Amino acid sequence: MSTESATRHRIALALGLAAAITVLVSGGLLLREYGPGNMGNGFLVGGLIAIAVAGLSWWRSTTRPHTATTFERAATLTGDERDDAILTRALAHLGLWALPLTGVAAAAIAVGAPVHMVLALLMFCQLAVVTVAFVVINRRN
């Protein structure tokens, strides 16, 4: 990575981190005030863990690129062409599955399933799809 592109990458990461923290804090405070149960606290803890994992991945992929995993390099956009291809294909699988999963969730809500539970399940299903797709594609390529 050239010095210029490394600087651009650092600026983009700093802006992304600032945006993530802004969304996390404002969303967390809103949910704590108006959300049901402990949703606000859950949002804040989950968001903080995600930011910490992203930060650790970025640190590993920039300071120790040879020990970083494909996921760490791909997620922090510091990977090579194979890492990019794997991430793109995994996200394409997520896109393919998103429509039927959303359809099933909408049908479940229509027949009276609890909305909160259906939305949470939908999110976990989508996370599972992208995780499994990434792992399988990474092993096969």
Add this chain to the structure above:
Amino acid sequence: MKNTVRQLRELRGLSQRRLGELLGVSRQTINSIETGRYDPSLPLAIAIARYFGSTVEEIFHVD
């Protein structure tokens, strides 16, 4: 796609990690290319061929 990257690399006594460093890709990418699980892009294939002083056609084979 089959290729002779592994043989060429071993002839020069290079590790996958070192070849990856020289070509600007990860060790995993070199391993995947050598085992035929990943077909490199044209720019990377040309970079590999240039590094070994050969041509893309000599290193990469369709069958």
